[in-house]
Amino acid sequence: MKRIRLPTQRASTAQGRRVALQQPLLLSPAAACTAKTPALAPPARRHAGSLSQRPDAKHVSFPGAIKSAFSNTLRFEQPSTYPALATYRAVDQHGVAVDPSFVPDLADDAVVELYRDMLTVSIMDLIMFDAQRQGRLSFYMVSAGEEAVSVATASALEKEDVIFCQYREQGVFRQRGFTLADFMNQLFANRKDPGKGRNMPVHYGSKELNIHTISSPLATQLPQASGAAYALKIQRMQDPSIPPRVVAAYFGEGAASEGDFHAALNIAATRSCPVIFICRNNGYAISTPTLEQYRGDGIASRGLGYGIETIRVDGNDFWAVREATKKARELALQDGGKPVLIEAMTYRVSHHSTSDDSFAYRARVEVEDWKRRDNPIARLRKWMEAKGCWDEAKEKEARESIRREVLKAFSEAEREKKPPIRSMFEDIYEDLTPDLQEQMKALKRQIEQYPDEYDVGEFVEGAGSLGR
Amino acid sequence: MTGRSIRSFSSVMARVQALQSRAVASFQSPQQPHGRLYSTHPPNAKLNLPTDYSTTPLLAHASQTALANPELPPEARNGTTKRMNLFQAVNDALSISLAEDESVMIFGEDVAFGGVFRCTGKLADTYGGDRVFNTPLTEQGIIGFAIGVAAEGMRPVAEIQFADYVYPAFDQLVNEAAKFRYRDGTCGRGVGGMTVRMPCGGVGHGALYHSQSPESLFTHIPGLRVIMPRSPLQAKGLLLAAIRSNDPCIFMEPKILYRAAVEQVPTVPYTLPLSKAEVLKEGTDVTIISYGQPLYKCMAAIREAEEKLGISVELIDLRTIYPWDKTTVFESVRKTGRCMVVHEAMVNAGVGAEIAAAIQEDPDTFFRMEAPVLRVAGWSIHTPLVYEAFNVPDVARIYDNITKILQY
Ligand SMILES: Cc1ncc(C[n+]2csc(CCOP(=O)(O)OP(=O)(O)O)c2C)c(N)n1
Numbered sequence: 071m072k073r074i075r076l077p078t079q080r081a082s083t084a085q086g087r088r089v090a091l092q093q094p095l096l097l098s099p100a101a102a103c104t105a106k107t108p109a110l111a112p113p114a115r116r117h118a119g120s121l122s123q124r125p126d127a128k129h130v131s132f133p134g135a136i137k138s139a140f141s142n143t144l145r146f147e148q149p150s151t152y153p154a155l156a157t158y159r160a161v162d163q164h165g166v167a168v169d170p171s172f173v174p175d176l177a178d179d180a181v182v183e184l185y186r187d188m189l190t191v192s193i194m195d196l197i198m199f200d201a202q203r204q205g206r207l208s209f210y211m212v213s214a215g216e217e218a219v220s221v222a223t224a225s226a227l228e229k230e231d232v233i234f235c236q237y238r239e240q241g242v243f244r245q246r247g248f249t250l251a252d253f254m255n256q257l258f259a260n261r262k263d264p265g266k267g268r269n270m271p272v273h274y275g276s277k278e279l280n281i282h283t284i285s286s287p288l289a290t291q292l293p294q295a296s297g298a299a300y301a302l303k304i305q306r307m308q309d310p311s312i313p314p315r316v317v318a319a320y321f322g323e324g325a326a327s328e329g330d331f332h333a334a335l336n337i338a339a340t341r342s343c344p345v346i347f348i349c350r351n352n353g354y355a356i357s358t359p360t361l362e363q364y365r366g367d368g369i370a371s372r373g374l375g376y377g378i379e380t381i382r383v384d385g386n387d388f389w390a391v392r393e394a395t396k397k398a399r400e401l402a403l404q405d406g407g408k409p410v411l412i413e414a415m416t417y418r419v420s421h422h423s424t425s426d427d428s429f430a431y432r433a434r435v436e437v438e439d440w441k442r443r444d445n446p447i448a449r450l451r452k453w454m455e456a457k458g459c460w461d462e463a464k465e466k467e468a469r470e471s472i473r474r475e476v477l478k479a480f481s482e483a484e485r486e487k488k489p490p491i492r493s494m495f496e497d498i499y500e501d502l503t504p505d506l507q508e509q510m511k512a513l514k515r516q517i518e519q520y521p522d523e524y525d526v527g528e529f530v531e532g533a534g535s536l537g538r
Numbered sequence: 539m540t541g542r543s544i545r546s547f548s549s550v551m552a553r554v555q556a557l558q559s560r561a562v563a564s565f566q567s568p569q570q571p572h573g574r575l576y577s578t579h580p581p582n583a584k585l586n587l588p589t590d591y592s593t594t595p596l597l598a599h600a601s602q603t604a605l606a607n608p609e610l611p612p613e614a615r616n617g618t619t620k621r622m623n624l625f626q627a628v629n630d631a632l633s634i635s636l637a638e639d640e641s642v643m644i645f646g647e648d649v650a651f652g653g654v655f656r657c658t659g660k661l662a663d664t665y666g667g668d669r670v671f672n673t674p675l676t677e678q679g680i681i682g683f684a685i686g687v688a689a690e691g692m693r694p695v696a697e698i699q700f701a702d703y704v705y706p707a708f709d710q711l712v713n714e715a716a717k718f719r720y721r722d723g724t725c726g727r728g729v730g731g732m733t734v735r736m737p738c739g740g741v742g743h744g745a746l747y748h749s750q751s752p753e754s755l756f757t758h759i760p761g762l763r764v765i766m767p768r769s770p771l772q773a774k775g776l777l778l779a780a781i782r783s784n785d786p787c788i789f790m791e792p793k794i795l796y797r798a799a800v801e802q803v804p805t806v807p808y809t810l811p812l813s814k815a816e817v818l819k820e821g822t823d824v825t826i827i828s829y830g831q832p833l834y835k836c837m838a839a840i841r842e843a844e845e846k847l848g849i850s851v852e853l854i855d856l857r858t859i860y861p862w863d864k865t866t867v868f869e870s871v872r873k874t875g876r877c878m879v880v881h882e883a884m885v886n887a888g889v890g891a892e893i894a895a896a897i898q899e900d901p902d903t904f905f906r907m908e909a910p911v912l913r914v915a916g917w918s919i920h921t922p923l924v925y926e927a928f929n930v931p932d933v934a935r936i937y938d939n940i941t942k943i944l945q946y
C-alpha cells in the first residue's frame with residue numbers, strides 16, 4: 071500500500087501526537103486501524119472475512135446478508151403485498167374446537183381451576199375498580215378481556231421459569247399462586263406488602279413465584295428479560311443439574327414502540343436467549359389506537375424482522391394461547407436457547423386505568439360491540455359446558471364464592487397497618503448510608519417536635535421505627 | 539363484610555368515603571374521584587394543612603391583581619382576564635402559539651385527545667392533525683423527532699407524559715439538543731425552537747414513577763433552559779416565552795397544580811422573562827428561594843413565622859432554574875444575610891446545592907451571611923407511595939428551618 075506523504079509536522083506537535091496515541095483509544099478498533107502509525111495493533115479478525123464469494127455465485131456474500139440472491143429487477147418490497155400473518159385459533163368464539171389436531175392436554179378439573187383463575191381476576195377487577203371510584207384506594211387497573219392471555223400463558227410455564235410483567239397481567243400472578251391476600255396487601259400498601267408500601271397499586275412482585283416486581287416505565291423489562299434469560303442459559307451450561315428454564319416477558323403493543331423493545335429482541339436473537347416475548351395487543355395504548363402506534367403487520371412482523379420465531383394467536387382463545395405458549399417454551403429451549411415472540415390479539419374492554427375515561431376517545435358502541443362479539447371467559451365457559459364439566463349452577467356458585475373471598479381479603483388487608491416509616495430510607499443502598507441515617511434522625515426529630523403535624527398512627531411502630 | 543353483595547359493600551364504602559373529605563389533585567381524567575391520600579395529617583395540625591389555593595396570596599384571585607403585574611406588557615395590563623387553572627393556562631399558551639406561528643407543532647403520547655392531563659384539549663380539532671398529533675409510545679423518538687423538526691426551522695412543543703418517563707430521551711436531550719448549536723459552530727444551525735413540556739412532582743399517591751422532579755438532572759446540562767411555573771398566569775407567560783425562545787427549553791409543570799391552582803389570567807398573548815427570578819414577598823431577615831408547588835408551603839410557613847417570631851421573610855420564585863437569576867438572589871441574600879432553599883427533589887446534588895455554592899463563592903454575598911445556607915428538600919430517597927408526606931418538604935419542616943436559621 072502506498073503511503074500518503076503528509077506535510078511535515080513541527081517537532082512539538084509530533085511529540086504531542088505520540089503521547090496522545092499512548093492514551094486509551096476512544097474510537098473503535100476499526101477506526102484505529104486507519105491511523106497512519108504502523109506501530110498500532112493489527113485489525114481485529116473479522117468473521118465475515120472468511121465468506122469468500124465464488125465468481126459465478128448466485129447469492130450475495132456480503133457480511134450483512136449472506137443468503138440474499140442476486141436480482142436483476144429493481145423493485146421495492148411492498149409491505150402491503152404480504153398477507154397479514156394468520157391468527158391461530160384452537161377454539162372459536164362458540165367454544166367449538168376448530169384446530170383438528172387440537173387435543174386438550176388438561177384434565178377437566180385442571181381446566182376448571184384455570185377458568186376459576188380467570189373468573190377470580192375479573193371479579194377482583196370489578197370490585198377493586200369500584201373501590202377506587204369510592205376512594206378506598208388510590209389507583210387500579212383492570213385486565214377485562216385479557217384474562218386468557220395471562221392465565222393461559224402462565225399455565226404453560228414452569229414454576230422455575232422467570233417472569234417479567236408490564237402491569238395488566240394479574241392472571242399470571244393468580245395462576246402461579248398469588249393469593250387474594252397477596253393482591254390486597256399490595257393494593258393497600260400495608261405492612262404485609264413485599265414492596266413495603268413504596269409502589270403504586272398493581273405493582274405486584276413475588277420472589278417465590280419468580281415474578282419480578284412490576285415497574286411503571288414501559289418496556290424497560292424487555293431487555294432485562296433477555297439478560298435474565300441469558301443468565302439462566304449460562305447457569306445451566308455451568309451446572310447441568312439445574313432444570314432448563316425460560317424467561318417470559320409481557321408487554322403491550324404500545325410499549326413495543328419503545329426503543330427497549332427493539333433492543334430486547336435484537337440482543338435476545340444475537341445472544342440466543344431462551345426468552346418468550348408475550349405481547350398483549352389490545353388495540354390501545356391509553357387513547358392511542360394501533361393505527362397511530364405502528365404501521366406494518368402488528369408486533370409479530372417485528373419478531374420476524376429480528377430473526378425470531380413468531381406466532382400470532384387469538385388472545386381470547388384460552389386454548390390457542392396455552393398451546394402457543396407450550397410450543398414456544400419448547401422452541402425457546404431448543405438449540406441451546408432462542409427467543410420466541412407471541413402476539414396475542416385481544417381488546418382492552420375497560421378504561422386504561424381508574425385515571426382514564428376511555429369514552430373521551432372511543433365510542434361506547436365500539437366497546438359494546440366487542441363485549442358482545444367475544445370474551446375469553448365466556449368462550450372457555452362454552453367449551454367447558456359443551457364438554458360437560460361446567461354448568462350454570464357451578465358458575466353461580468363459583469362467582470359467589472370468589473366474590474366472598476375477594477371481599478374478605480379486601481377488608482382484612484385494609485385493616486392492616488402500613489409498614490414502618492423507616493422503610494422509606496431502606497433498600498436505597500444495601501446499608502443505610504451515614505447521610506440517610508442523618509436524614510432519618512432529622513425526620514424523627516421533626517415528628518417529635520411537631521407531633522400534631524404528622525399522622526404516624528397508621529404505621530407500624532409509629533415514629534419509633536426511625537430510631538431510639 | 540363477608541357475604542355482602544357488591545352493591546351493599548359499595549354503600550358501606552360510600553359512607554366511609556364521605557368521611558374522607560380531604561381533597562387531593564387527581565391524576566388524569568376529570569371524572570376521577572379524589573384519590574386516597576396516604577399519610578394524611580391529623581386534625582390538630584396547624585402548619586401541615588392542605589394548601590388553600592382559594593385564598594393564597596400567590597394566586598391572582600381578582601382581575602385587578604392579575605393586571606397589576608408589572609412584568610406584563612401594556613396590552614395585557616389594559617386587557618381582560620379569565621379564570622383558569624394551570625392546565626387551562628398551558629392550553630391557552632399552546633393555542634396562542636399555534637395560532638400566531640405556523641411553525642409551531644405539538645405532539646407526544648395521547649396529546650390528540652387532549653392529553654392525560656387535558657393540557658392539549660381541543661388543539662387537534664382547532665389546528666388540525668398535521669400540527670397537533672399523537673406519536674408512537676417512544677420518548678427517545680419524540681425528542682429526537684422534535685430535534686429534527688427544530689433543526690429544520692420549526693418550533694416543536696413536545697410533551698413527555700410524565701417527567702418520570704423522560705429518561706429514554708436523555709441521550710437526545712443531553713447529547714443532541716443541548717449540544718446542537720455548539721457543535722454546528724459557524725454552520726449556525728440549532729434546535730432552539732424546541733420546547734419540551736412535562737408534568738412533574740408529587741400529588742400524594744404517585745409513588746416511584748409518577749412523582750419525580752428531575753429538574754437538577756437538566757440544570758446540570760449547559761444549553762438547556764429549565765423552567766418551572768408556579769401558577770396559571772406564570773405558566774402562560776413563561777410557556778409562551780419558552781416556545782418563542784431560541785434555546786431548547788425544558789418546561790416542567792407541577793401536576794398537582796393543574797386543577798388546584800386557579801387564578802385570573804390575562805387573555806391576550808404575553809411573555810414573562812426567562813432566567814429572571816421574581817421576588818414574591820419582600821422581607822428583611824431571611825430569604826427563601828424556591829420554585830413550583832413548594833412556594834405555597836413556603837408562604838404558609840412564612841406567615842406563621844412572621845406572626846410567631848416577629849420577623850420578616852423574603853420569598854423568591856426562581857422560575858427559570860437554569861440559567862438562574864443570580865443577581866436577584868444575591869441582592870436579596872446580601873440584604874437578609876440568611877438563605878434557605880426549598881425544593882421537592884432529592885437534596886443531594888440538587889438545585890439547593892448549586893445556589894448555596896454560588897452564594898458562598900460570591901464574596902459580596904458571602905461576607906454578609908449570618909448563617910449557613912439551609913436546604914429543605916426531599917430526602918435522598920426515591921419517591922415512595924405511603925411515605926410521601928414524610929418526604930416532600932412540608933410547612934412544618936420549612937417553619938422549623940426558619941427557626942433554626944435564626945438561631946445562628
Ligand atoms: C416510558 C413510559 N412512557 C409512558 C408511560 C405512560 N403510560 C403508561 S401505560 C401507557 C400505555 C401503554 O399501552 P400498552 O403498552 O399498549 O399497554 P396496555 O395499557 O394497552 O395494556 C402509557 C403511555 C409509561 N408508563 N412509561
Ligand SMILES: [Mg+2]
Nearest residue numbers: 322323354355
Ligand atoms: Mg395496548
